[in-house]
Amino acid sequence: MTWLKPSWQSVLAILFCLIAFALGAMSKPEAAALTQPTATIAYPYMGTKGLILGLLLIAALVSAVRLAPIVEAVILFIGAHVAAWLLIKGIAGFEGTALAPYFLALAAAWLLAWRCAALLSSLRPTANGAKTGLRLIVPAIFGAWILIIWEAVTRGAGIPFILLPPPSAIGARIANSLPILGEDVRQTIFKAVLIGYIVGNLAGFVVAILADRVPFLRRGLLPIGNMVSALPIIGVAPIMVMWFGFDWPSKAAVVIIMTFFPMLVNTVAGLAASGHMERDLMRTYASDYWPTLLKLRLPAAMPFIFNALKINSTLALIGAIVAEFFGTPVVGMGFRISTEVGRMNIDMVWAEIAVAALAGSVFYGVVALIERAVTFWHPSVRGG
Numbered sequence: 001m002t003w004l005k006p007s008w009q010s011v012l013a014i015l016f017c018l019i020a021f022a023l024g025a026m027s028k029p030e031a032a033a034l035t036q037p038t039a040t041i042a043y044p045y046m047g048t049k050g051l052i053l054g055l056l057l058i059a060a061l062v063s064a065v066r067l068a069p070i071v072e073a074v075i076l077f078i079g080a081h082v083a084a085w086l087l088i089k090g091i092a093g094f095e096g097t098a099l100a101p102y103f104l105a106l107a108a109a110w111l112l113a114w115r116c117a118a119l120l121s122s123l124r125p126t127a128n129g130a131k132t133g134l135r136l137i138v139p140a141i142f143g144a145w146i147l148i149i150w151e152a153v154t155r156g157a158g159i160p161f162i163l164l165p166p167p168s169a170i171g172a173r174i175a176n177s178l179p180i181l182g183e184d185v186r187q188t189i190f191k192a193v194l195i196g197y198i199v200g201n202l203a204g205f206v207v208a209i210l211a212d213r214v215p216f217l218r219r220g221l222l223p224i225g226n227m228v229s230a231l232p233i234i235g236v237a238p239i240m241v242m243w244f245g246f247d248w249p250s251k252a253a254v255v256i257i258m259t260f261f262p263m264l265v266n267t268v269a270g271l272a273a274s275g276h277m278e279r280d281l282m283r284t285y286a287s288d289y290w291p292t293l294l295k296l297r298l299p300a301a302m303p304f305i306f307n308a309l310k311i312n313s314t315l316a317l318i319g320a321i322v323a324e325f326f327g328t329p330v331v332g333m334g335f336r337i338s339t340e341v342g343r344m345n346i347d348m349v350w351a352e353i354a355v356a357a358l359a360g361s362v363f364y365g366v367v368a369l370i371e372r373a374v375t376f377w378h379p380s381v382r383g384g
Contacts, residue, residue: 006064009115013060013108017053020101020108026090028097044090044097052090055083056108063112069119076116077141080109084148088155096158106152110145117141165347170354173347180336181355188333189359191248192320196255201312203256204263205305209293211264212271222268228261237323246327254323259312266308270301306371313363317356 025031029043045052059079063072087106091098120138125131147167153159154166161169174181211218237254244250271293324334333352340348 004064005066007115007118009111009118010060010063013056013111016104016108016111017057017060020053020104023099023101023104025099026101026105027094027099029094031099044094045086048086048090052083052086052105055079055086056105056112059083059112060108063115069123073116073119076112076119080112080116081144083109084113084152088148088152091152091155095155098156098158102156103153106149106156110149113141113145162344162346165350169347170350173351174354177348177351181351183331184333184336184352185355185359187248187329187331188251188320188324189317192251192323192332193255193316195248196252196320197259197312197316199252200256200259200316201263201309204260204308205267207260208264208267208271211268212293218268222265226261226265228257231257233258233319233322234326237319238326240323241327247329248332251320251323251328251332254319255316258315258319262311262315263305263308266304266311267301270304271297273297273300273304302371302375306367306375309367310364310371313367314360317360317363321356 020026025034026049027044030045030049033043056079059076062075067075083105087102087109091102117138120134120141123134125134150164151166151168154161154164207217207221211221233254236257237250240250240253240257244253321334321337324332325338328335333356337349337352340346340352
């Protein structure tokens with residue numbers, strides 16, 4: 001039958017839905033209501049259980065029919081996400097009462113979303129807008145399902161909020177704590193991280209040029225750089241606090257140390273990346289050191305330099321936050337995390353983590369976009 005093309009995800013989703021139908025109740029209150037038909041027991045999924053499993057079954061069965069990939073992806077997207085939304089909405093207020101059919105339905109919805117993402121990843125559109133859209137949609141689906149599973153499992157299994165709050169509680173805490181989070185971001189990112197990142201990378205780049213120009217510096221600095229890169233941040237941070245005080249300069253100093261040597265090592269390696277033929281060609285034009293550096297060796301080193309910038313974009317944030325654990329004014333992301341853990345306000349801790357992750361992702365993305373603009377000639381960019 002050429003009109004059928006079932007995927008293993010759709011087959012497994014159908015099997016999970018049938019088992020969920022056979023097992024019956026999706027929650028403990030529903031099971032109690034089924035054993036006492038005359039009692040008035042409120043339970044989740046009153047009138048929506050059949051809709052949830054029906055949506056999943058219909059989407060999985062339609063997916064098994066040979067359709068255009070984009071049509072199949074849209075059907076799977078709607079079925080999986082509507083079913084997941086109904087599952088999470090139904091368990092709210094009945095946390096910790098979910099039974100096996102609840103988790104089977106959640107697994108079926110996840111499998112259909114997986115199939116949807118796989119179909120979208122296999123598309124090869126010709127329009128640039130469609131390519132950009134797919135590059136955004138597929139990671140968005142993947143990230144959304146991390147949050148969906150997190151929310152559904154924590155609520156369904158009744159995991160205490162103090163151990164792992166659901167994403168909805170973290171989002172509510174972020175919305176209610178924007179002024180505090182804003183001050184922490186200003187102290188940690190816009191002062192310590194950015195200043196330390198700029199100074200550390202610039203210093204590493206300048207010293208790499210000097211080391212390339214003076215051979216004995218290169219032989220002496222690179223082994224030291226490898227050693228310093230292995231220093232534990234928890235050992236360096238208290239010393240910087242003692243030297244530069246409790247405010248942001250001590251955190252910027254930690255960031256400078258963490259970003260200096262990756263930039264130094266990568267830049268030195270990048271300056272040696274140009275081929276012998278290109279260098280011989282420059283020599284035939286009677287080009288001395290500085291024109292060769294500016295026109296040949298630095299452009300060839302740009303992928304290495306941007307690799308260091310991307311690595312340092314995450315190291316800088318980690319270094320500044322950890323340094324704040326060892327002394328800081330009553331503001332900052334690291335300070336907030338350490339104090340709120342002591343107060344058992346775990347949702348605030350997760351809010352700070354989420355903001356830090358968002359800031360780090362934006363920081364990394366900006367560097368990556370600049371890299372694509374500067375190294376447009378590189379095969380990795382032309383191929384992407």
